[in-house]
Amino acid sequence: MSWDISKMNEWKAEEFPRGAVIPQAGNSKDYVTGGWRSERPVRDDAKCTQCLLCWIFCPDSAIDVEGEKVTTFNLNHCKGCGVCANECPASAIEMVPEGCELPEVK
Amino acid sequence: MATQKTLAVTGNVLVAEAMRQCAPDVMGAYPITPQTTIVEEFAKFVANGRVHTEYVTVESEHSAMSACVGASAAGARVMTATSSQGLALMWEELYIAAGMRLPIVMANANRALSAPINIHCDHSDIMGARDAGWIVLFAETAQEAYDNTIMAVRIAEHPDVMLPVMTCLDGFITTHSIDRAQIMDDETVKAFVGDYKPENALLDTDNPVSHGNFAGLGGPYFEFKRAQRNAIDRSAAVIESVGAEWSKICERPFGMVEGWGMEDAELAIVAIGSTAGNARHVARELRAQGVRVGVLKVRCFRPFPFADIAEALAGCKAVAVLDRSESFGAEGGPLFLEVRSALYDRAERPAMVNYIYGLGGSDVKLELLRQVYSDLSDLADGASTPGRLVYLGAR
Amino acid sequence: MQQLTEIRWHARAGQGAVTAAKLVAETALELDRYIQAMPEYGPERMGAPIQAFTRISEDPIEIHNNIETPSAVVVLDESLLPIVDVTRGLLADGVLIVNTCTPPAQVRASLGLAAGKVASIDATTISKETLKRDMPNTPMIGALAKVTGLFTLDQVVDHLRKTFGKKFSQEVIDANVAAVTRAYEEVQVG
Incomplete structure (x- = not known):
């Protein structure tokens, strides 16, 4: 069962879970934080050694991995903190300024 | 059985x-x-x-x-x-x-x-x-x-x-x-x-939940x-x-408020805890002398039984509320403030006086409670004494 | 028995007055009376003067305050007489029972007590001879029972055997029974 919070702003007092409990695990992925970002990480695949350190360090679990290889940055959740770029031993990640558009979080 | x-x-x-x-x-x-x-x-x-x-x-x-x-x-x-x-x-x-x-x-x-x-x-x-x-x-x-x-x-x-x-x-x-x-x-x-059957238990690992969450600015606090x-x-x-x-x-009574003699009491003491017994002891003495006195014991303080208290006291001529704690700077002790407020909407209200008593274990002597009923009797007769807030028995 | 019996115990901390106050209440409970027993609380200081209280009634006891006008006062240590006002509030028909070898008339005179009954019992000697130590509390219960008529000797002994049976050896129980019995028999009233 999925906890539908889409109408939360309209809920009355008795509709909230008792005691401010969040009754379901894993729903922080529904909370889009990409809009907090002013810089985005860009990876140079030629330099990347697939050491996965960026995946380990990312505080928002915003680096997707498939088959033990990094694939994309999850820009719905990436806050642009730059930890991945800082930690990358191959200097394969560069932080570039966001433009006016943040299509991923619209 | x-x-x-x-x-x-x-x-x-x-x-x-x-x-x-x-x-x-x-x-x-x-x-x-x-x-x-x-x-x-x-x-x-x-x-x-x-x-x-x-x-x-x-x-x-x-x-x-x-x-x-x-x-x-x-x-x-x-x-x-x-x-x-x-x-x-x-x-x-x-x-x-x-x-x-x-x-x-x-x-x-x-x-x-x-x-x-x-x-x-x-x-x-x-x-x-x-x-x-x-x-x-x-x-x-x-x-x-x-x-x-x-x-x-x-x-x-x-x-x-x-x-x-x-x-x-x-x-x-x-x-x-x-x-x-x-x-x-x-x-x-x-x-x-x-048995207690908890909902949203943290130890229910099949249904993980989060407690102690944030409900801040713009949130539903x-x-x-x-x-x-x-x-x-x-x-x-x-x-x-x-x-x-x-x-x-258990065959013992329970009420959020428990009255003694309140059916026709003219003078009543409202009290909490062991003092209610002392007051009842004195009330029995006075009833034996024909004085219409009563005791209202508040057994549940939160939620405060406003309606029951107002109902029980509305017919009295004078009421003493005994507070075993201070609310410094307030218009009386916590019990007094609530009892008085409970009677606000009543057309007929008794004269009321607040006694702060027994702080720090100061002994609740029977003569102090006799004094309270005596004060109430004066108050019912239109006297303005003893004032709204009295430190009962304090030097 | 009066409707409400109020007993005040005077002792030095460590002499067992609180236990005595409790034993008397429990004995009364076995006779289906209503009871209260409480020490006057404060810091624990061995040897300091202390008070304890027992109330006994045929009816439920509603009052929860100190005993101001006791019908009986029991003094476990005669050295308290000059330093504590043991007769304060004692009812005119009340009883004062003192652990002393001084006769009742002399105790009465030294306290300037006009009314009531005064009783003397050498509970310390009885205690030393029966319990082999100075623990005057149980003999004083025997004296109290006799002088006030609150309990028969059998009622006191029955309760002692019952309650002490759970935690003490037969030897200790027998010694306490002997102490109570001797005090019951030897107490002098004047």
Whole structure:
């Protein structure tokens, strides 16, 4: 069962879970934080050694991995903190300024 | 079949027995006079295998209530006990327990707050915490402390309520005096309180949940408080019905307010805790002389039984409200303020006077209560004395 | 028996007055009376003067305050007489029972007590001879029972055997029974 919070702003007092409990695990992925970002990480695949350190360090679990290889940055959740770029031993990640558009979080 | 045994026993020992019979999963325990013998007796029950409770000895009351909050969120039935400075040190967790809607049951041995240091009875401790969101029951006797403890479990865990309950008993006067009281058989209490079936238990790993969440700016904090208000308002009906059910089993009366002589009383004393007995003793003397006096005992302070109190007092000519705590700078003690407010909407209202009495265990002598009734008689006759707030018996 | 019996115990901390106050209440409970027993609480200081209280009634006891006008006062240590006002509030028909080898008339005279009954019992000697130590509390219960008529000797002894049977050896129980019995028989009233 999925906890539908889409109408939360309209809920009355008795509709909230008792005691401010969040009754379901894993729903922080529904909370889009990409809009907090002013810089985005860009990876140079030629330099990347697939050491996965960026995946380990990312505080928002915003680096997707498939088959033990990094694939994309999850820009719905990436806050642009730059930890991945800082930690990358191959200097394969560069932080570039966001433009006016943040299509991923619209 | 319910069977009871009559004992010569202190209030604290009887409360510990009630807790053993309710079989909490967890107790966060920290000793403080005059509560100590509750957690001490309970520790013996644990050590002797008479109850299978995780007995967590902590380093302060702040930690005791923190442990209780954590254990309750984990899905355990949780109990503890405290007093005075200990309750004061629990301050922030009291609000957290209520806000998280955790059905913790705590005994509070009413004791004065420092300074100066004093270990004896007054109600300053609980009255300081009266707005924390806990249901608050008071006991006049060891017997009532026992009954309140057992009822508290059912009230706290009721799905319409889910709030912590504090059961108060007067320090030393009730906690340490040996009194004649009855203890119910274990099986009857066990059946009455039933098993606790927690919702949203942290230890239910198949259904992971998160407790203690944020509801900040723009979030629904205001709505959560409203839900809490709704719950404590609903608790009144639950308290009455649980009280009626236990009352039938133990054959002892229970009311959120309990009146003596109130049917036709002209002069009434409103009191909380052991003093209600002293007042009733004096009221019997005066009734024997033909004076129409009554005593109204407030057994449940939160939720405050406004309607019952207004109903009971509306016909009186003069009413004395006895407060065993101060609300410094206020228009009277906490009980007075609420009783007076309860009567505001009545067309007919009695003359009222507030007595602050018995602070720091100051003895509640019968002549003081005779003086109160005498003052009320003057007040009913139109005298303006003794004034609105009197320090009863203080030099 | 009066409707409400109020007993005040005077002793030094460590002499067993609190236990005595409790034993008397429990004995009364066995006779289906309503009871209260409480010490006057304060810091524990061995040797300091202390008080304890017992109430006994045919009816439920509603009052929860100190005993101001006792119907019986029991003094476990005669060295308290000059330093504590043991007769304070004692009812005119009340009883004062003192652990002393001084005769009642002399105790009465030294306290300037006009009314009531005064009783003397050498509970210390009885205690040393029976219990082999100075623990005057149980003999004083025997004296109290005799002088007030609250209990028969059998009622006191029955309760002692019952309650002490749970935690003491037969030798200790027998010694306490002997102490109570001797005090019951030897107490002098004047």
